[in-house]
Amino acid sequence: DHLLPQPSSFRKKREYTLQEVLGRGGFGKVVRAVWTLPNGEKRQVALKIISKKLVQDPKAVMDEINVLKGLDHPNIVHVWDHFESRDKYYLTFELATGGELFDRIQNRGKFTEKDAADCIRQVVSATAYLHAHKVVHRDLKPENILYRTREPDSQLVIADFGIARHLSVADEDGDGESSGGGGGGQNGQNGELTEQAGSLGYAAPEVLRGVGHGARVDCWSIGVIAYMLLCGYPPFRLDSKQELIRETMKGRIHFHERFWRKVSDTAKDFIKKMLVVDPKQRMSAAEALRHPWLVSGAATDNDLS
Ligand code: ADP
Ligand code: MG
Numbered sequence: 001d002h003l004l005p006q007p008s009s010f011r012k013k014r015e016y017t018l019q020e021v022l023g024r025g026g027f028g029k030v031v032r033a034v035w036t037l038p039n040g041e042k043r044q045v046a047l048k049i050i051s052k053k054l055v056q057d058p059k060a061v062m063d064e065i066n067v068l069k070g071l072d073h074p075n076i077v078h079v080w081d082h083f084e085s086r087d088k089y090y091l092t093f094e095l096a097t098g099g100e101l102f103d104r105i106q107n108r109g110k111f112t113e114k115d116a117a118d119c120i121r122q123v124v125s126a127t128a129y130l131h132a133h134k135v136v137h138r139d140l141k142p143e144n145i146l147y148r149t150r151e152p153d154s155q156l157v158i159a160d161f162g163i164a165r166h167l168s169v170a171d172e173d174g175d176g177e178s179s180g181g182g183g184g185g186q187n188g189q190n191g192e193l194t195e196q197a198g199s200l201g202y203a204a205p206e207v208l209r210g211v212g213h214g215a216r217v218d219c220w221s222i223g224v225i226a227y228m229l230l231c232g233y234p235p236f237r238l239d240s241k242q243e244l245i246r247e248t249m250k251g252r253i254h255f256h257e258r259f260w261r262k263v264s265d266t267a268k269d270f271i272k273k274m275l276v277v278d279p280k281q282r283m284s285a286a287e288a289l290r291h292p293w294l295v296s297g298a299a300t301d302n303d304l305s
Contacts, residue, residue, distance in 0.1 A: 052086075079092065
């Protein structure tokens with residue numbers, strides 16, 4: 001049967017020389033690779049390899065590709081190619097060489113207020129773009145936000161659209177509709193998303209509660225990230241899952257004097273408006289972009305250490 005022509009998706013694998021593993025996740029791994037294009041050009045790429053065995057819903061993988069292919073924003077990772085073999089899906093991404101935002105938080109402890117604002121501005125800009133295109137990321141966290149280069153002032157790119165979904169209703173402004181219950185991975189009545197999504201610690205209260213959630217779940221996650229950048233620890237205690245969930249639902253934010261003394265009121269106001277329990281009252285990404293903390297020049301360069 002080797003005389004039969006191979007599907008183009010099988011031939012493609014040979015264009016890639018795999019190198020080291022960049023990351024592992026629930027669905028497989030991400031590997032650094034060199035892609036030799038048909039015209040001879042060589043490109044450094046990040047190849048996401050997803051084991052078909054581990055995917056309950058193959059459509060979800062195609063969804064990730066389709067979501068990404070329709071997007072073009074400087075702070076969203078580019079997808080260049082995709083193909084499959086008998087037991088795997090492959091997604092070819094631009095290689096972000098600067099590492100995860102997560103690692104820079106770990107290494108620095110915390111950011112200056114200016115650096116934090118520069119970072120959050122890019123994440124909010126990408127998120128406002130996503131929401132305008134009716135896409136909710138749903139898993140924004142420092143592991144999924146990458147530096148494009150190693151430079152200290154490198155651009156950030158949002159990656160990992162594994163659980164992103166298109167909203168089926170107009171929600172450009174990021175209205176967090178949260179009326180429907182349900183679950184089971186189906187879209188709720190008004191097009192809101194109802195299945196469990198995201199990561200503990202960054203997930204909005206309406207996500208933890210399993211009620212319908214909309215675009216503003218991303219704004220909550222950005223609030224958590226901003227909080228962590230400015231003080232070096234998370235806003236909700238992570239001692240136990242139960243406690244974390246309880247604390248998140250209450251949404252009571254503390255700015256402990258010892259760590260927050262030097263942080264501007266503008267930054268605290270931004271965080272308070274992102275970490276509002278009721279998604280309808282929570283700031284949208286478009287509004288966040290206009291918040292004084294992110295409007296250029298507003299953030300002071302005070303050293304928070
Ligand atoms: P998962 O769904 O398993 O979390 P991700 O897409 O988040 O998959 O990738 C896992 C990790 O691989 C990321 O946290 C990051 O460290 C690395 N990674 C993913 N995409 C890229 C990329 N385009 N460039 C560099 N590293 C990447
Ligand atoms: Mg990830």
